[in-house]
Amino acid sequence: MSGAVKNGAREKFMTFLARKHLRVTAQRQAIVDTVFSTNQHFTAEQLLAWSRARDRSVSRATVYRTLPLLTESGLVREMDFGKDYKFYDPNYAEHPNHNHIICNDCEKIVEFESDKIEQLESEITRRLGFSLQTQRLQITGSCEELKKLGACKKKRGI
Amino acid sequence: MSGAVKNGAREKFMTFLARKHLRVTAQRQAIVDTVFSTNQHFTAEQLLAWSRARDRSVSRATVYRTLPLLTESGLVREMDFGKDYKFYDPNYAEHPNHNHIICNDCEKIVEFESDKIEQLESEITRRLGFSLQTQRLQITGSCEELKKLGACKKKRGI
DNA sequence: ATCAATGCAAATAATTTGCAAAAAG
DNA sequence: CTTTTTGCAAATTATTTGCATTGAT
Secondary structure (H helix, E strand, O other), X not given: OOOOOOHHHHHHHHHHHHHOOOOOOHHHHHHHHHHOOXXXXXXXXXXXXXXXXXXXXXXXXXXXXXXXXXXXXXXXEEEOOOOOOOEEEOOOOOOOOOEEEEEOOOOOEEEEOOHHHHHHHHHHHHHOOOEEEEEEXXXXXXXXXXXXXXXXXXXXXX | OOOOOOHHHHXXXXXXXXXXXXXXXXXXXXXXXXXXXXXXXXXXXXXXXXXXXXXXXXXXXXXXXXHHHHHHOOOOEEEOOOOOXXXXXXXXXXXXXXXXXXXOOOOOEEEEOOHHXXXXXXXXXXXXXXXXXXXXXXXXXXXHHHHHHOOOOOOOOO
């Protein structure tokens, strides 16, 4: 959870704040450091808990107010898996076109990239008169464990 | 909105109800007829309004209770476009693997299918140790109008 | 008759927001 | 100093649920 902070991403976010004349507060730093020290997808609630471990003064409101800044900067992507809360993915800075496979039972998520799919996408998009901006491909299926045992031991591996 | 009811889909849903020993009520009929007389994506709230036009006694609660039956039957698919409400797509009975392109400005949605992409998906999924159950590919981009004029005249074409 | 299905209104839960106090620039 | 940002608690809003009643089988 609390590995090394990715300074590239952190730096980029600071630049983003400066460009918009937004202030660098202790709470924003705690939140941003938290985000860029994991590769995991997280929820707002998880981000709150982890950020509080760094700085007790971080509030839920500030987390919810910082999340839009992170997505607007392009360094984090909001993802909807159809649950009643959203997930955030901090890996788009490094892999802008990656996709997700989610296990139906344990909800384990694996990321992958495919040049061939990307190419087909832009081809089809063009043919339909659009120009492509973003794409998201989500596959759900059964992981090895689910296939073998009929159920996964640990659920909710998000 | 109120074109001809697709009797194939309607019929399949009735079979689905029978198999589960669920009852055919006037309200369910109004809702189901509404769903299968459009190709448009809709929200729960829209479905309520349209169903009420057929049968004033349909309540919001019944709409929300019927929607899971429709998705469970496989005839309708729940879709999350990251808004704070969900959309439902009644076209999965005819096109089980179709995908969506959404215009960034007017939110016009175009559906498309691609065998090549499907094939790549199942190949990749297999390679990662999963077996594929569902896939959803969402592309966002600029439609012709947005590209040409810089903005779309009518917004929110959902 | 029996038991599922309904409408209503209250409950839930993620996210948003108003406001007075605190802190950044 | 000025203006943004904060935490708190209350508000918002889509969806869900308990319950007494209605209606399908």
